Amino acid sequence: VSDAPRVGVLGVGLIGGSLAMAARQRLGAYVTGFDPSAVAVDRAAELGAIDAAAGAPAGAIDGAQAVFVAAPVGALPAVVRDALRLAGEDCVISDVGSVKRAIVEAIEDPRFVGGHPLAGAETSGVEHARADLFDGARWYLTPTSLTSGILYERLHRLLTGIGAQPCAIEAGQHDRMLAAVSHLPHVLANVLVERAAAAGGEEGGQLPATGPSFRDATRVAGAPSSIWADIYLGNADALAVELDATIAHLETVRSSLRAADRGEIVEWNERSAAARRRLQDAGTGARNLVELRAAVPNRPGVVAELALELGRAGVNISDMALYPAPDMSEGVVALWIGGTDAAARAEALIAELGYPVARP
C-alpha cells in the first residue's frame, strides 16, 4: 500500500477520463474508474487513463480520498447520493455538471462540493481524453455553509495540481453566469445554423456557402441532446431570463436598422467592442503570487465563506492550504493570490468578515 492519493472517478468519458489521466500523471494518484458502460471503462484502462477498472461504483469509491462524478446532469442527484452512501467520512465528493443549483440544493452533506470545469471540446469519449485538458481552465466550485473546510481545501489543491484554476461561486450565481456565457451561446448557435439552412431553402435549394467566421460561431450548434437537454432544462429559469434580455436587445437593434440610424448602430457596436475588450482583459490577470494567512475557527462553512467572498469579488485563489491548530479548535488558512491589487482586496475582504489576516 503506497502513500499515493486515491481518487475515484464515476464516468470515464472525455471529462472523467482527462481528470483521471491528469491525477495519475501530475499527482501520482492511484485512480480507480467506474462507468455504466463496461466498454468505456475497459478502454479507459487500456489507454492508461485509470489504474484500475471497477465493476461497480463501490469499487471506485472504496478507500478514495476524493471521488468525482462525471455523469450527465440529469443523473447526478442519484449517483452523488449513492456515492455519499458508499464513501467514508474523510472523502470529498464532487461533480462536473454544467448546472449547479439543482444538485447543490438536492445534496446536503459536508463532504459534497459541486464543481464545473470550463473545459471540454467538440469531441467526447475517453479516446479524446488528455491530461492537459484543464490547464489554465477555470473550475468553478460551489461550497455551502455546510461544506467541510478540510475537504474543500483538499479538492482545491487537487484541482490546482492537475492544472486547473478553481474558483468558489454560489451555485445560483454560477447558473446565472453560465446562462449568459455558455447556454445562451449554444441557443444562438442553434438559431444560426437553422437560419442559414433556411436561407438556402427559401432561395430554391442552394445551401449557402459559409466562411470561417460562421463555422467559429456555430461550432457548438446541435450539441448532443443527451447532454444538453438536461442542461437547458436544468437552468431553464436563468436561460429564459437571458432570452428575455436577448430578445429585447435584438428588438432595439432592429429598430435602429429600420430607422437607418447610423449614430445608434455605431454606438451599439462600440459598446460591444468595449464589452469584448473588458472580457478579454479579465482573462489576463497578474501572475505574481502574494500569500495571505487568515486565522479562522474550525467549523464547517468558514473556508467556503472565505472562498465564496473572494470569488464574488473576482479574486482568484491560486493556491490554498489549511493548518489546523493542535487542538483542532481553530486553524490558519493560507491563500496565494495572483497580483498585488487582488491580494490587497482579498486582505480587506477577509478582515471585513472578522478574521485576523496577515502577510507572513
Place this chain on the structure above:
Amino acid sequence: VSDAPRVGVLGVGLIGGSLAMAARQRLGAYVTGFDPSAVAVDRAAELGAIDAAAGAPAGAIDGAQAVFVAAPVGALPAVVRDALRLAGEDCVISDVGSVKRAIVEAIEDPRFVGGHPLAGAETSGVEHARADLFDGARWYLTPTSLTSGILYERLHRLLTGIGAQPCAIEAGQHDRMLAAVSHLPHVLANVLVERAAAAGGEEGGQLPATGPSFRDATRVAGAPSSIWADIYLGNADALAVELDATIAHLETVRSSLRAADRGEIVEWNERSAAARRRLQDAGTGARNLVELRAAVPNRPGVVAELALELGRAGVNISDMALYPAPDMSEGVVALWIGGTDAAARAEALIAELGYPVARP
C-alpha cells in the same frame, strides 16, 4: 511592354493587398495599386503586394484589363463611378463589398460586376495580406442582364486563377443570404459579449471567465464600426427580417423552457444538429470536373444568365471559357462543373434556357 495581364487595385488593405499579391504570384500579373492613404500604398509596394504605387486612381486604372475596388461599402458608388469613367471599354471593374444590392442598382454599366469574397480575418491592413487568402473561398459575383459576357468570363477566370471559387448570384439573393450567414452572426456575437459583460456587472463586478467555445462564438464581436456600420445599414431590410425570425425562434425556445417541455427541447436541438450537418455537407462537393459546351448568342447578359441560373441551382462553375465565332455573332461557352450529378443538372438547366449544350 510584356504580355502580363495588367490589374489595378483601388484600396490596398487586407483584401485588396491579398488580391494584388495573388494576382502577381499566381497569374504573373502586373499590378498597380492606389490607396487614399499614401502610407498604405507605399507599404504595399514595400511588401511586394503591388508592382507599382499610383498617386491617383487613374494611375492604377490606366491600361488595366481588370480593376478591383476594395473600398468600404459606403464609399463604393462614388469610387466605382470614377473608375468606370477613367477605364477603357475593354476593362472589367469589380468590387469586394459585403452588400451588393445597393451598388449593383447604383451602377448600370456592362463593364461592372459586383463581387464579394467570403474571406477575411480578424486582422486588417496590408501587413496581413497573403497570396493564399482566397484559396478555396467562395467569391460571389452579381452580374446582371447588362453584363458583358467577355468581361464576366475574364473576371471569373482571374478569380479561379488566384484560387477562389467564383459563383454567380443575384444581388438581392446575395444580400438575403449574407444577412443570415454573416450579418446576423455579427449581431449575435455583439449580443453575447454584452450579455457576458452584464452578467459580470449584475453579480458585483466579477467578469465571468469564458471558455474556448465562448471565444469562438464571439470572435467577430465589435467588428470595426468604420466598416460594419455601412454593412448593417446597407443591408438593413434583409437583416431586420433575419432579426424578426431570430426573435420568433427565441420566443419559441423560451416557451419550451418555461413549460419544461423536454420533448420540444430535444426536437428543437435535433433540428439544429440536422441543419448543421446539411450545411457541412454542402461545403464538401465532388471534385471530378465535367466539361459542358453551350452555344450562345453574343449579346450582353447571356453569360450572366447562364452563371446565375447555375448558381441558383447550387451548381458551382469551377472554370469557364468563351470561344467567340469568327464573325462574333455567337460563341461557345465551355463550363467545367465539379461532380457528375451537378453536371447533369447544369446540362438540363442550360437546355431549358434554350441553348444547345453538349459534352465534348
